[in-house]
Structure formats: structure tokens, C-alpha cells
Amino acid sequence: MFESLLVANRGEIARRIIRTASGMGLRTIAVHSEADADLPFVRAADDAVLLGPPPPAESYLDAQRVLEAAARCGASAIHPGYGFLAESATFAQAVIDAGLVWVGPSPDAIDAMGDKVKARNRMSAAGVPVAAGTEEPVQDVDAALAAAATIGYPLMVKAAAGGGGIGMGVARDDAELRAAFETATSRAQRFFANPAILLERYIEGARHVEVQVLGLADGHVVALGERDCSVQRRHQKVAEETPSPGVTPALRARMLEGAVRAAEAVGYRNAGTVECLVDPVTQDYVFLEMNTRLQVEHPVTELVTGVDLVQEQLLIAAGDPPAADLDAVEPTGHAVELRVYAEDPRRFLPSPGHIDVWDEPAGEGVRVDSGYAAGNTVTPFYDPLLAKLCTWGPDRDVALDRARAAVAAFRIEGLKTNLPFFAELLADPAFAGGDYDTGLIDRMRR
Amino acid sequence: MAEEVRAEMVANVWKVVVTAGDTVADGDTLVILESMKMEIPVLAESAGTVQELRVNEGDVVQEGDVIAVIG
Structure with missing residues (x-):
């Protein structure tokens, strides 16, 4: 080491x-x-x-x-x-x-997965399912309209070099595609210095489910279960949980196997996440992209597996064997993560400011990863994440009950946070019942 | 009557879209702020002329600061 x-x-x-x-x-x-x-x-x-x-x-x-x-x-x-x-x-x-x-992974692996068009083609060649979409970057709006005629609506418009949901938009007809293409191109140029655009068939009612992988120092890749990240606003994740209430054991086995194949196809080492969309009706999944780094929501995986992903990352980077027997890991119980953001809980607009009071919840099954304390100022320069409030329980109901109590006990004063939204989310019948998709927040706010 | 358009939050001024003297309609974008990696357009709430523009690109505005005066 x-x-x-x-x-x-x-x-x-x-x-x-x-x-x-x-x-x-x-x-x-x-x-x-x-x-x-x-x-x-x-x-x-x-x-x-x-x-x-x-x-x-x-x-x-x-x-x-x-x-x-x-x-x-x-x-x-x-x-x-x-x-x-x-x-x-x-x-x-x-x-x-x-x-x-x-x-982290090798520069070659980062590069292979960094361009979403190249990554899609590579995964498809490796036998990992992908959604119908463009196999070349789309250069202009006429090419986008032509591609749309082949793939069919609805479509998701994305920056090929993008991430974080920036510039993403859904188009249901030619007029929407023109608008979404223009937005995506300008954001892609501004945020990623690369205006290339990718079009993919949009799956209505899909869940966003991802698989945690670790490429070990000896070249062997293990998958450590999935995370459901369907609670999103502006195509950005707000809450995550594992296991996914929408994934059957048979689908889970296929997704984990596909994620290992995806990682092996690029000789992946270290921690990575294979993001997928799941159609809850057909129980099919498609590869979206691979994040070649530690994921924000990694704590939920740690809570159900007992694996310290950062420790394993450091061991892999040093060329050492893992601390845990990763092939024998059996996830236990259920974990949720709530991303506490400095934003108003109604419209989700940024709310930087001074933190007068910061009092974190604690207790059985509660983990808080926070970046701030009382007396700190949250500035407008960076993303609005203040803390990740995570809870674990032997089953989903207990994990959610602990989350409800923890949300009520978390005191942050001086700026607006989305904690009141989480009280709403945890009381929402669709979320509480596990029957939700990426459209959940839009429906709650309609 | 002149309308003062104010910042809703602490933010950086990313883009100034109009210049003093421009005629604007209700709902036109005056400037685009950026805060916490999000772009927030600031809109005219009435039609008129941009009488004053009090920010430049790159400025930091505080909540409640006047961005423009529309008359």
C-alpha cells in the first residue's frame, strides 16, 4: 500500500x-x-x-x-x-x-466509456443490450430528424460527452426534437466542450437501475448488486435504494452478468457503475452508460454488503487483494439514500446561504455523509449536495421508517433544503409501495 | 411605472441577454444566472423598455439585488 x-x-x-x-x-x-x-x-x-x-x-x-x-x-x-x-x-x-x-480505472477504460456513442457501440458488440439509437454522433438537426424517422419517437436527446443529466431532453415529435437538439447542443458545448449528440429510444415508465462493479487487481470483475435511482428531478438523482423494488431475481441475475461483461469488455479495474434502464412491464433492460468512478450513491451498496468501496478502491489501486471475499458477498436487508440539497423543496431551485444550525440525525441503521457543519456558507459555485442521509433496515419497510424518523430529526437552518420534499416522498403511496419510475417527481408536482 | 427585476438567490451572472434601451415583452429573458451548476433565466414581468441594467457577465448577485429596471 x-x-x-x-x-x-x-x-x-x-x-x-x-x-x-x-x-x-x-x-x-x-x-x-x-x-x-x-x-x-x-x-x-x-x-x-x-x-x-x-x-x-x-x-x-x-x-x-x-x-x-x-x-x-x-x-x-x-x-x-x-x-x-x-x-x-x-x-x-x-x-x-x-x-x-x-x-481509478485506466485512462483507456475511461476513454472507452467516456463517449456515450462509442460506449454504446462497444457494449452492443460485447453482447450487452442497448436501446435503439444512433451509432454515430448526430451533427445537425436535419441528421437528427432523419435518425428519428428510423428509430421512432419518443426519443431521448443527450450529449455524447455528457453526464449529470445536463442538456438531456425527451422529444415526442419533430418540433420537440428541434428544440431539444438545440438545447442539448448548446449545453454540451458549454459544459463538455463537445457538441456531439446521441439519440436513443426513450422507454416510457422506465426505472433507472445501475449495477456496482469492482474490477480487482487480478483482472477479475465482481458485481455487488444494483441500485434503483429512479427518483429524479431534471434528470438528476434525488434518492436511491437497494435492492430495486422493480427488479425480479431473474432480471437481477441477467443485469449483474451483463454488467460484468460490460466491464470485462474494456479490461476494467477499480470501482465503476453500469447504468441501465429497466422496462418494468417487459422486465427487459438496456445499457445506458458506464460511470468510471466511485458513484455518489455508493453508500447504499456499502450498507447492504458491508463492503467499504473506498477501501477496495485503494487496495485495487495499490495492486493488493481485496479486504473482503467479494465473490461470497450476499446483500442483507434494504438501504435508501436521500440527497439533501440546498434547494427549495417545491421548485427545486438552488438556495445557497449560511448554515446557522446543523444537527444530524443518528441511531440504529442511520448513516450521514455530510460536507458541511454549522457556521459554514454554502456558495453558488458547486453542486447543491449538502449531505447524503442513508438508512438501512432488515427490510424495506424498516429502512423507510428509519428514513422518515431521520428526515424529521435532521435540523438545518439558515437556508432552504429539500428535507420537506423527502417527508412528502416517504409519505407518497407510489414511492412507499415501491411502484414508481423516473416520472415520479413530475407526477408529484403536477 | 418602472418594474425592478431582482435576483431570487445568490448566483453568478452567466449571460446578459439584453442591453439598456432594448424593448422587451412580458416573459422575455433578460439575463441568465447560474447557481449550483444550474442555469436560471431571469424574465421580464412586464413589457417595456430596459431602462437600467445593473449587472455584468461574471458578477455575483445577492438575493434581492436589482438586476434590471423595466419601464
């Missing part, structure tokens, strides 16, 4: 990675922007380096500054977390070229 770890991220995920790394005896190094100097993750690390001003391009996205910080502190490895530089094959290569250990 290497001696020290620089975490090239911020907020809750930086703090969560530092927790495991410290427990393994590693010296930890945080990097931060001027806006984040007082956050708990900076204090949790053994050393901290200021990267620069608040805008991500001048701090967390500036690969050169991160590498300089690593050199200055004598870091032996870099964990990128999620977002920022986590899925940059160029950054991963630069880390390796600097003689450091990269805690």
Missing part, C-alpha cells in the same frame, strides 16, 4: 474518502478553493493545499494545480472522487506520468 493520498475533490465525498484512508493509516491531503477553506473535509485531512479562486476552472478542474499540490505535499496517490476530474482520461494519464498512483 502507498503511504499518502491526495483527494482531488470537495465536500461530502472528499470527507468520506479521507475517513477510510485515515483508517487505513494513510496520510491524507485535501485540496480546496478559497470558498471551501472552512469546510469539514479540509480539517479532516492531515494536510491541506489551497488550489485557487472559487470557480471550478481555477481550482478543482485545474489539473496542473492539483498535480503541483501533490508534488508539494509528496502525495503518492490521487483519488478523484466523482465529478470534476474523475472521468478525465487526460488527467488520469497525467497522474500516472507524474509517477503517482491513480485511484
Whole structure:
């Protein structure tokens, strides 16, 4: 095992990675922007380096500054977390070229999965089911209309290089496609510096279900169950749970096997997530994309498996065998995650501000991964995630009851949060009954 | 009567769409703010002329700050 770890991220995920790394005896190094100097993750690390001003391009996205910080502190490895530089094959290569250990998949695997069009084609060739869609990037609106005539409506319009739901839109006819194409192109150019667009058949009433995989140091890939991420607003996840109430044991077995095949097709090492859409009526699934990094919602998998995914990531990166017998892992019970965002609970608009009161719930089966504390200021520069409130129970009903109690007990004052929305969600008959899809929040807000 | 258009939240000014002197209709986008990785268009709530534009691209606005005056 290497001696020290620089975490090239911020907020809750930086703090969560530092927790495991410290427990393994590693010296930890945080990097931060001027806006984040007082956050708990900076204090949790053994050393901290200021990267620069608040805008991500001048701090967390500036690969050169991160590498300089690593050199200055004598870091032996870099964990990128999620977002920022986590899925940059160029950054991963630069880390390796600097003689450091990269805690993640190879630059080639990141590259193979980073372009959604290429990834789809590659998965299809490997025998993993994909939705009907375009096999080449769509360059202009006329090409999009022509492709739509072949694939058929409804369609999902996405940025080929995209992520985080940014620029995604559903089109049900030519007029909607024109509008969705224009939005997707401009967002793709702005956020991903690549205007390429992908069209895929949109499955009405689908659930968004993903599989956690780990490519081990010896080349063997294991799948650690699925997560249902169908509770979404603006195509972004708000709550997740495992196991998925919409996946039968037979479908689960097929999805896990498909996810292992997907990872093996690109020689995958380290933690990754294979995202799929599930049609609850036909019990078919299709590959959407692979996230080549630790996922935000990884705690629910940890709660039902007892596996520390960050520890396994660090062991894999060091070339060491896993801490747990991963082939023998049998998930136990049920876990949910609620993403506590700084946003109003009605329209879900951002609500940065000062945190006057921060009082986390605790108790049996409750886990809180938080990025903030009382006295901190939540700035408009980064995503609105304040904390991940997770609960575990021996079955789904107990996990949800614990979530209801934890939501009621979580006190955050000084800014608006979506905690009141979670009280609503947990009381919603469709959610409570497990019978929901990605349209749930839109229906609740209609 | 002049209408003051204010920021609903702390945000960065990503794009200024109109310039002082422009004629705008009710619902036209005046500027686009960005906060927490989300774009938030600020709309005119009445038709008129942009009498004043008080922000520039790259500015940070606080909740309640006047962005534009429409008259």
C-alpha cells in the first residue's frame, strides 16, 4: 500500500474518502478553493493545499494545480472522487506520468466509456443490450430528424460527452426534437466542450437501475448488486435504494452478468457503475452508460454488503487483494439514500446561504455523509449536495421508517433544503409501495 | 411605472441577454444566472423598455439585488 493520498475533490465525498484512508493509516491531503477553506473535509485531512479562486476552472478542474499540490505535499496517490476530474482520461494519464498512483480505472477504460456513442457501440458488440439509437454522433438537426424517422419517437436527446443529466431532453415529435437538439447542443458545448449528440429510444415508465462493479487487481470483475435511482428531478438523482423494488431475481441475475461483461469488455479495474434502464412491464433492460468512478450513491451498496468501496478502491489501486471475499458477498436487508440539497423543496431551485444550525440525525441503521457543519456558507459555485442521509433496515419497510424518523430529526437552518420534499416522498403511496419510475417527481408536482 | 427585476438567490451572472434601451415583452429573458451548476433565466414581468441594467457577465448577485429596471 502507498503511504499518502491526495483527494482531488470537495465536500461530502472528499470527507468520506479521507475517513477510510485515515483508517487505513494513510496520510491524507485535501485540496480546496478559497470558498471551501472552512469546510469539514479540509480539517479532516492531515494536510491541506489551497488550489485557487472559487470557480471550478481555477481550482478543482485545474489539473496542473492539483498535480503541483501533490508534488508539494509528496502525495503518492490521487483519488478523484466523482465529478470534476474523475472521468478525465487526460488527467488520469497525467497522474500516472507524474509517477503517482491513480485511484481509478485506466485512462483507456475511461476513454472507452467516456463517449456515450462509442460506449454504446462497444457494449452492443460485447453482447450487452442497448436501446435503439444512433451509432454515430448526430451533427445537425436535419441528421437528427432523419435518425428519428428510423428509430421512432419518443426519443431521448443527450450529449455524447455528457453526464449529470445536463442538456438531456425527451422529444415526442419533430418540433420537440428541434428544440431539444438545440438545447442539448448548446449545453454540451458549454459544459463538455463537445457538441456531439446521441439519440436513443426513450422507454416510457422506465426505472433507472445501475449495477456496482469492482474490477480487482487480478483482472477479475465482481458485481455487488444494483441500485434503483429512479427518483429524479431534471434528470438528476434525488434518492436511491437497494435492492430495486422493480427488479425480479431473474432480471437481477441477467443485469449483474451483463454488467460484468460490460466491464470485462474494456479490461476494467477499480470501482465503476453500469447504468441501465429497466422496462418494468417487459422486465427487459438496456445499457445506458458506464460511470468510471466511485458513484455518489455508493453508500447504499456499502450498507447492504458491508463492503467499504473506498477501501477496495485503494487496495485495487495499490495492486493488493481485496479486504473482503467479494465473490461470497450476499446483500442483507434494504438501504435508501436521500440527497439533501440546498434547494427549495417545491421548485427545486438552488438556495445557497449560511448554515446557522446543523444537527444530524443518528441511531440504529442511520448513516450521514455530510460536507458541511454549522457556521459554514454554502456558495453558488458547486453542486447543491449538502449531505447524503442513508438508512438501512432488515427490510424495506424498516429502512423507510428509519428514513422518515431521520428526515424529521435532521435540523438545518439558515437556508432552504429539500428535507420537506423527502417527508412528502416517504409519505407518497407510489414511492412507499415501491411502484414508481423516473416520472415520479413530475407526477408529484403536477 | 418602472418594474425592478431582482435576483431570487445568490448566483453568478452567466449571460446578459439584453442591453439598456432594448424593448422587451412580458416573459422575455433578460439575463441568465447560474447557481449550483444550474442555469436560471431571469424574465421580464412586464413589457417595456430596459431602462437600467445593473449587472455584468461574471458578477455575483445577492438575493434581492436589482438586476434590471423595466419601464
